[in-house]
Amino acid sequence: MERSRDIWTVIFLFLVIPFIVNAANSPKSLHPRIQLLDHNGIPVIKSGKPISTEKTCGACHDYRYITAHSYHAQQGKNEFFTKENRPESLPAYVLSPGMFGKWCGLPNRVLAAHGITDVADFDLGTPEWVQKCGTCHVGAGPSEYDRNNRRLDSVDPATTNKFDPDYHYVDARSGELKSWDWRKSGVMEMDCFLCHIDNFDRVSRDQMLRQGKFAWAVTATLGKTGIVQKTTSGWTYNRKKFDAQGYVQCDALHIIDPETENCAQCHGFGSSEREAINPFFSKNVLRGTLKMGRVYSPEMISESNLNIKNKKELTYAWDVHAERMLKCTSCHYSLNNPAYEEKDPETQPSHLKFDPRLPDVNMYIKKPNHDFAKGNSCPETVADNLDNTMRRCEDCHDASKAHSWLPYPEHHFKRLGCETCHIPDKKMWALETADWTVLDTDGKFMKTFRGIQGSIKDTSALITGFKPAILPRISPDEISFYKLMPYNLITSYYWYDEGKQRPVFTRLLAKIYLTKNSEGKTVYRADIVKKFDTNGNGKLEKTELRLDTAEKVAFIRDKLKELGVEKPVIHGEITPFSINHNVVGTKHAIRDCQVCHSPDSRLFDQMKLADYKPANTTLKYSEFCQQCEDVSQLTEQKEDGIYFNPSSFLKCYYIIGHDHNKWVEIIGVLSIFFSIIGVIGHDIFRIIRRYKR
Amino acid sequence: MKRVYMYSVGERIWHWVQAIAIIFLIITGAEAHFPGFKVFGFTYSIYIHKILAFLLVLNFLLGGFYHLSVGTIKQFIPRPRGFFDGLFLQARYYLVGYFRGEPHPFEKTPEHKLNPLQKLTYFGLLNILLPAQIITGVLMWGSVYFPEAFKMFGGMPVLAPIHTLGAYLFVAFIIVHVYMTTLGPTPWTMIKSMINGWEEIPEEEGH
Numbered sequence: 001m002e003r004s005r006d007i008w009t010v011i012f013l014f015l016v017i018p019f020i021v022n023a024a025n026s027p028k029s030l031h032p033r034i035q036l037l038d039h040n041g042i043p044v045i046k047s048g049k050p051i052s053t054e055k056t057c058g059a060c061h062d063y064r065y066i067t068a069h070s071y072h073a074q075q076g077k078n079e080f081f082t083k084e085n086r087p088e089s090l091p092a093y094v095l096s097p098g099m100f101g102k103w104c105g106l107p108n109r110v111l112a113a114h115g116i117t118d119v120a121d122f123d124l125g126t127p128e129w130v131q132k133c134g135t136c137h138v139g140a141g142p143s144e145y146d147r148n149n150r151r152l153d154s155v156d157p158a159t160t161n162k163f164d165p166d167y168h169y170v171d172a173r174s175g176e177l178k179s180w181d182w183r184k185s186g187v188m189e190m191d192c193f194l195c196h197i198d199n200f201d202r203v204s205r206d207q208m209l210r211q212g213k214f215a216w217a218v219t220a221t222l223g224k225t226g227i228v229q230k231t232t233s234g235w236t237y238n239r240k241k242f243d244a245q246g247y248v249q250c251d252a253l254h255i256i257d258p259e260t261e262n263c264a265q266c267h268g269f270g271s272s273e274r275e276a277i278n279p280f281f282s283k284n285v286l287r288g289t290l291k292m293g294r295v296y297s298p299e300m301i302s303e304s305n306l307n308i309k310n311k312k313e314l315t316y317a318w319d320v321h322a323e324r325m326l327k328c329t330s331c332h333y334s335l336n337n338p339a340y341e342e343k344d345p346e347t348q349p350s351h352l353k354f355d356p357r358l359p360d361v362n363m364y365i366k367k368p369n370h371d372f373a374k375g376n377s378c379p380e381t382v383a384d385n386l387d388n389t390m391r392r393c394e395d396c397h398d399a400s401k402a403h404s405w406l407p408y409p410e411h412h413f414k415r416l417g418c419e420t421c422h423i424p425d426k427k428m429w430a431l432e433t434a435d436w437t438v439l440d441t442d443g444k445f446m447k448t449f450r451g452i453q454g455s456i457k458d459t460s461a462l463i464t465g466f467k468p469a470i471l472p473r474i475s476p477d478e479i480s481f482y483k484l485m486p487y488n489l490i491t492s493y494y495w496y497d498e499g500k501q502r503p504v505f506t507r508l509l510a511k512i513y514l515t516k517n518s519e520g521k522t523v524y525r526a527d528i529v530k531k532f533d534t535n536g537n538g539k540l541e542k543t544e545l546r547l548d549t550a551e552k553v554a555f556i557r558d559k560l561k562e563l564g565v566e567k568p569v570i571h572g573e574i575t576p577f578s579i580n581h582n583v584v585g586t587k588h589a590i591r592d593c594q595v596c597h598s599p600d601s602r603l604f605d606q607m608k609l610a611d612y613k614p615a616n617t618t619l620k621y622s623e624f625c626q627q628c629e630d631v632s633q634l635t636e637q638k639e640d641g642i643y644f645n646p647s648s649f650l651k652c653y654y655i656i657g658h659d660h661n662k663w664v665e666i667i668g669v670l671s672i673f674f675s676i677i678g679v680i681g682h683d684i685f686r687i688i689r690r691y692k693r
Numbered sequence: 694m695k696r697v698y699m700y701s702v703g704e705r706i707w708h709w710v711q712a713i714a715i716i717f718l719i720i721t722g723a724e725a726h727f728p729g730f731k732v733f734g735f736t737y738s739i740y741i742h743k744i745l746a747f748l749l750v751l752n753f754l755l756g757g758f759y760h761l762s763v764g765t766i767k768q769f770i771p772r773p774r775g776f777f778d779g780l781f782l783q784a785r786y787y788l789v790g791y792f793r794g795e796p797h798p799f800e801k802t803p804e805h806k807l808n809p810l811q812k813l814t815y816f817g818l819l820n821i822l823l824p825a826q827i828i829t830g831v832l833m834w835g836s837v838y839f840p841e842a843f844k845m846f847g848g849m850p851v852l853a854p855i856h857t858l859g860a861y862l863f864v865a866f867i868i869v870h871v872y873m874t875t876l877g878p879t880p881w882t883m884i885k886s887m888i889n890g891w892e893e894i895p896e897e898e899g900h
Contacts, residue, residue, distance in 0.1 A: 405736070407736055407739035407740055407743070408739065408743075408834075410837040410838075411836065411837055414836075414837045593735045593736055593739075594728050594735055597725070597728060597735060598728040599728065651850065652848065652850065653849060653850075654848075654849030654850045654852075654853040654854075656725050656726065656853065657725055657726065657727075657728045657735070659850075659853070660726075660857075661853075661854035661857070664854040664855075664857050664858045664861070665857075667858060667861070668857065668858055668860075668861025668862070668864075669861070671861055671862055671864075671865040672861060672864050672865050672868065674865075675864075675865040675866075675868040675869050676868060678869065679868055679869060679872040682787070682872070683872070685792050686791075686792070689792045689794075
């Protein structure tokens with residue numbers, strides 16, 4: 001009997017195993033095989049030239065359409081300000097609302113504009129932008145076309161204007177303006193693979209950019225697929241992966257819809273599976289994490305390999321949406337994706353419950369909109385015309401059904417963003433200060449982080465996390481006026497030339513602070529060491545590299561003047577970065593009313609801005625999303641640094657349990673006091689009278 | 694002593710509903726205002742406050758309708774003629790005459806229950822303080838339903854302090870009011886009359 005059962009088991013396995021093996025080997029992608037072509041339309045396996053996505057992907061998808069509108073590709077290049085549309089609040093050195101043209105206190109670089117006639121006014125040219133910013137730029141846009149919409153590699157640099165910012169750069173060593181030959185470097189076409197394959201090689205891509213081999217960047221992204229191989233001279237193609245016509249099978253490329261990992265390359269730590277988030281190996285993957293402490297992952301924080309305070313108690317995912325298998329594109333979807341088609345009820349006949357006319361899928365495949373639904377994160381300004389196109393919390397969740405315990409739910413929903421309670425704190429570090437008034441030996445700003453005791457590169461440093469600052473923000477729903485939302489505040493200090501009305505270029509600061517020693521290593525200049533080395537150990541420590549006295553400020557200011565800066569002053573700017581990720585579920589959200597409605601209201605928590613403020617520096621709050629005109633009372637000097645104090649921001653609110661009007665309390669208490677005194681006095685006389693009788 | 698049917702059932706219900714609502718509104722309001730003060734807990738006190746507030750508004754409207762329809766509303770309206778003399782007489786009685794055993798300057802009858810001092814107090818209470826509490830409370834509650842009106846009145850920074858001040862004044866009123874009810878022939882006489890409607894009045898008491 002047992003023998004017969006064994007035979008049947010073997011037969012069963014014999015029949016089933018091939019199906020399992022076949023299923024395991026089946027392609028992950030439905031995408032058909034692809035013929036990888038070069039810029040001339042010749043299969044790369046024959047030409048050996050870099051892959052052109054314009055020719056390869058563009059064979060089926062409208063490359064021109066995609067790259068012309070996508071704000072990920074254009075980065076503001078298609079939104080350059082003109083005299084007519086420049087917002088009055090923006091200075092002249094801000095050329096566009098996107099990262100190509102916008103000035104920001106973190107990179108502290110000024111994109112050179114057309115019309116410059118002196119190298120002293122030239123900071124960042126397009127070639128250098130692609131080289132340094134291209135790591136987080138998907139390609140196309142400014143990496144492919146100049147500001148006159150000529151393909152960059154089609155222009156002879158000899159024919160360009162001497163200061164044309166698209167064809168020149170300032171050599172960091174000599175400080176001279178040099179011409180860039182795009183015909184040699186090639187252009188970086190839109191790197192479709194960066195977002196549409198799951199085994200992208202961002203490090204190799206980055207290397208190509210740094211080396212100025214822009215045309216090879218897209219090819220290098222395939223570095224982990226086995227299709228391409230790195231050689232000493234460049235990249236070659238692996239013939240085994242190609243068929244006779246130069247096609248590669250889709251399972252070699254793993255073409256996919258973008259996963260969280262694809263977006264996380266630029267937008268902060270993220271994963272779609274319960275893999276450990278490890279920031280220490282993600283040198284370039286900091287952007288979203290750096291600014292807001294963002295981690296988007298289903299990994300349990302308690303299972304993280306990071307040294308997080310009270311980690312064992314944090315038995316929930318970094319983000320509840322990631323845990324529930326939502327990926328970035330679930331909310332930030334393509335705006336013409338038929339799956340997310342939503343009819344405008346105002347334009348639909350009222351009797352029509354369902355409209356079966358869905359957008360044509362073929363049209364979507366041919367022309368997929370690469371403008372993704374977005375919110376309105378402060379201080380991001382690119383493609384503002386698409387603000388609030390994404391679904392907000394309330395578009396998916398019926399909050400009224402999950403908040404029956406909450407008194408006055410409508411009031412809370414109108415005045416608080418869901419994030420305020422559902423992102424009670426961040427279990428990650430984030431940037432606190434970017435101090436460009438001094439430089440580290442890498443030529444970058446000195447920085448401090450909040451939420452970590454020690455360096456972010458130190459695996460043993462304790463991550464304490466931080467509580468976001470709560471600020472009022474104009475709500476997309478105008479009826480609500482302002483909503484209180486969580487933010488990370490980053491303070492930046494930088495030198496500003498009041499004569500030329502623009503930030504001082506970093507290369508001038510590098511001249512003041514840094515030099516090369518005999519070994520070719522970048523070190524601080526001797527006079528800088530002498531000035532800042534307060535403990536006299538011959539080295540400059542983080543706490544020493546500060547312009548915390550008027551004397552030190554004057555020292556650097558004089559040196560800047562010697563280098564031609566007319567009126568150098570220090571600007572201090574506080575930028576709020578809105579926090580919308582690391583959402584926690586009901587169980588871990590704020591449910592205790594007294595967290596806000598008490599004298600220790602969480603809404604009034606102060607956030608440390610910086611360890612110090614350079615002498616005689618006035619702090620201003622950048623833009624602040626048009627929320628508040630009077631920000632003079634927002635900062636408070638304490639012994640250990642300067643703090644953000646939201647009290648004056650919250651004046652327009654009256655937080656029950658926290659706010660008391662002094663005069664009302666005095667008059668009220670006095671009225672009760674005199675009532676009691678009157679009653680007691682009268683009663684005493686009554687008692688006396690009774691005894692007299 | 695004579696027994697007079699002083700308060701009708703309607704008046705007594707109106708009074709006690711109002712009294713209970715106001716007392717619990719003060720307690721729950723105090724819980725929200727002073728989070729260290731705990732009776733029902735913050736969340737429940739907010740719910741109770743809202744429910745009682747609507748009960749008070751309803752009682753206010755029904756009471757107004759009742760007094761208007763049976764005509765007792767006129768008892769609450771001070772008449773100009775001799776009003777200030779009466780006010781002085783009544784104040785003098787409480788401060789001096791009461792201790793000397795002088796008779797009450799005004800005879801209390803079912804048709805004239807209130808002396809001039811009470812008329813002034815209730816006039817302010819029912820026409821200013823209570824409506825102010827109701828209006829500020831409704832505006833705060835309705836800020837999401839009629840935000841423009843809420844904003845027009847200055848929003849929470851204006852409405853909430855007014856509401857709080859009103860609450861303090863109510864507490865002061867209740868202290869004095871409760872004490873005054875003990876100034877009858879016996880300390881419980883007036884309280885009992887507001888329970889069963891019958892009040893004992895000295896026969897010789899006059900005007």
